[in-house]
Amino acid sequence: MKKTFASDNYSGVHPEVMEALLRANTAHAGSYGADEYTDRAIAKFKEYLGNDIEVFFAYNGTGANVLGLSALTRSFNSIICSDLAHINVDESTAPEKFLGSKLITIPTKDGKIYPHEIQNKIQRVDDQHHPQAKVISISQSTEYGTVYTIDEVKAISEVAKKNNLFLHMDGSRIANAAASLSKDFASFTRDAGVDVLSFGGTKNGMMFGEAIVFFNPEPAQYFKYIRKQGMQLHSKMRFISAQFEALLSNDLWKRNASHSNRMAKLLEAELKSASVQITRPVDANGIFAMLPPEVIPALQQEHYFYVWDEKTSEVRLMCSFDTTEDEVKSFGNALRRLLK
Incomplete structure (x- = not known):
C-alpha cells in the first residue's frame, strides 16, 4: 500500500525500533517481563517520569486504557470524558463491558474538556441511585489534534482532587503533545496532577506496545493481576520492552x-x-x-x-x-x- 494520510497507525516500524527488535531476537530471555530488556525499558521511563512510578506494558491502546481505568474504578462508578474520547467512540464497548462503569461525556468543539464543564457533570454525590463519578479522562493530544497546556491539565487536576476523583490521561500520541509543547513528559503528567497515564508507542514508530504508568501508587497495588486478567500480559515481554527502550533513547x-x-x-x-x-x-x-x-x-x-x-x-x-x-x-x- 502506498503511504497515506489516513492514520499514523498506517506507518511502518522505525528502523531504529526494528533494529532493537532484531537485537532482542537472540538467545533466550525470561518470560512475562523477567528479562533485562524490560528492566532497561522501565529504567528509561523512570529517567523521564521519576523513580517512584510503576510501569506496566501492554499490547495495545484499548487494553492500556481499559486496564488503567479498571484500576481506578468499580462498576458503580462513572468516568467523565470528552464525547470524542477514544474510550467513547473508538474502543467499541470495551470500557463498558470490562469496567461496568458509565461514561459521562462532554460535547467538545476543540477536543478538550474544561473545569467548569467537568464540575457540572459531578452530580448526586453519595446518591445510591446515581453512578458515582470517580475518574476524569483526557486525551493528550486530543482526538482533534489539539494539545492541553500544562495549566489546563493542572486546572482539571484541581477539579479532580477537590472532588476525590482520579485523573487519567490517554497518551496514545503523548510524544506529539510533548513535541508541540516543547516540554518534558513529566511537566504535563505527574507534575500536573495526572494519576494514571497510557503512554503510546504504536503511533510513534513502534510495531506494537503501550505502557500504563502509575504516578499514584495506591491503584497500582494489584495491577499485575488486573493486567493478567485483562489478557494483556505478553509472555515474550522483551519484544515490547526493547521497542520502548529504543523509543526513549537518543531522543x-x-x-x-x-x-x-x-x-x-x-x-x-x-x-x-x-x-x-x-x-x-x-x-x-x-x-x-x-x-x-x-x-x-x-x-x-x-x-x-x-x-x-x-x-x-x-x-x-x-x-x-x-x-x-x-x-x-x-x-x-x-x-x-x-x-x-
Whole structure:
C-alpha cells in the first residue's frame, strides 16, 4: 500500500525500533517481563517520569486504557470524558463491558474538556441511585489534534482532587503533545496532577506496545493481576520492552514526533494555499479541514484519508514519522488540480 494520510497507525516500524527488535531476537530471555530488556525499558521511563512510578506494558491502546481505568474504578462508578474520547467512540464497548462503569461525556468543539464543564457533570454525590463519578479522562493530544497546556491539565487536576476523583490521561500520541509543547513528559503528567497515564508507542514508530504508568501508587497495588486478567500480559515481554527502550533513547521519540508535527504544519500550509478551511487548531500531527464533497473520492484515489464527518465533509489528515515533504506537496498539488 502506498503511504497515506489516513492514520499514523498506517506507518511502518522505525528502523531504529526494528533494529532493537532484531537485537532482542537472540538467545533466550525470561518470560512475562523477567528479562533485562524490560528492566532497561522501565529504567528509561523512570529517567523521564521519576523513580517512584510503576510501569506496566501492554499490547495495545484499548487494553492500556481499559486496564488503567479498571484500576481506578468499580462498576458503580462513572468516568467523565470528552464525547470524542477514544474510550467513547473508538474502543467499541470495551470500557463498558470490562469496567461496568458509565461514561459521562462532554460535547467538545476543540477536543478538550474544561473545569467548569467537568464540575457540572459531578452530580448526586453519595446518591445510591446515581453512578458515582470517580475518574476524569483526557486525551493528550486530543482526538482533534489539539494539545492541553500544562495549566489546563493542572486546572482539571484541581477539579479532580477537590472532588476525590482520579485523573487519567490517554497518551496514545503523548510524544506529539510533548513535541508541540516543547516540554518534558513529566511537566504535563505527574507534575500536573495526572494519576494514571497510557503512554503510546504504536503511533510513534513502534510495531506494537503501550505502557500504563502509575504516578499514584495506591491503584497500582494489584495491577499485575488486573493486567493478567485483562489478557494483556505478553509472555515474550522483551519484544515490547526493547521497542520502548529504543523509543526513549537518543531522543527517538522526539525526532519522530517533531517530524510528524512539522509535516502537519506543512500540510496545513498546502491546504490554506488551496483556500481550504482548516476547522481545528493544528497543534500536533493531525489536520481537520472542509473539502468539497465532489473532490474527496478522486483525491482519496491518490492520497487516502478518512472523512471525519460525512454530513459536513470535514476530513482528517494524519502525518507520521515517515511522512515526507514530497508527499505533502503531492497532496497539495493534487488538491489544487481537483479544485480548478
